[in-house]
Amino acid sequence: MTADFEPDLTLALRLADAADAITLGRFRAADLKVTRKPDRTPVTDADTAAEDALREILAVERPDDAVLGEERGGVAAAGRCWVLDPIDGTKNFSRGMPVWASLIALTVDGTPVVGVVSAPALDRRWWAAAGTGAWTADVGGAVRRIAVSGVSDLGDAYLSTTDMTIFGDRLGAYLSLAEACWETRAFGDFWQYCLVAEGAVDVAVDGAANPWDLAAVVTLVHEAGGRLTDLTGADTWAGGDGLATNGLLHDTALAHVGR
Structure with missing residues (x-):
């Protein structure tokens, strides 16, 4: 199982790089365009541009995989499906607060097997694939394996x-x-x-x-x-x-x- 998803994790990390290049470039931009969805949650031009860029890469790299994204829709289909949130924390992003991230997941038959969370304004990234452990890149880029706490009360x-x-x-x-x-x-x-x-x-x-x-x-x-x-x-x-x-x-x- 580990070997099966390593290429997908590599691709997910590339997708995160592509998203970071767009989102960080628009963060705190004076001309950032912010509109509201019907539920009154904000969406920016960076949200849509990042998702579009990720979909373009996936169309080339994984043309047979389904895609579900916050901004462009889709269905979490059976088989392989990429699930994208181009900016999680858009309210923070639109107000100039650095706590936001691009979320990239691969699910297989409904089970997530790859996950990448990239928060470039915090200089942090987290990632995991089934069977490989969970990892983070700290401020400055130092990579370490992570684990949950042992608190039991x-x-x-x-x-x-x-x-x-x-x-x-x-x-x-x-x-x-x-x-x-x-x-x-x-x-x-x-x-x-x-x-x-x-x-x-x-x-x-x-x-x-x-x-x-x-x-x-x-x-x-x-x-x-x-x-x-x-x-x-x-x-x-x-x-x-x-x-x-x-x-x-x-x-x-x-x-x-x-x-």
């Missing part, structure tokens, strides 16, 4: 979410989890899942999440020794929400915030 756990208001009428469930944990923050979006994978955060939860928000971080969290499910506890990245933990805390956290 929620009372000692670091919790993060993206926006607690997204929980809506289930906000009480999130607050129950927060009160049970040692400390809470809102690192949000891709970053909190990467921090779970590298052991800096123990629990990350989102009351709402799209498939392209989670596909790339599934392999990363799994290869680092953790677990990612939806809030019913199902092993899916397309359930509409997400919970990632170091594994040791998963069932206990789910007992608070699960649906």
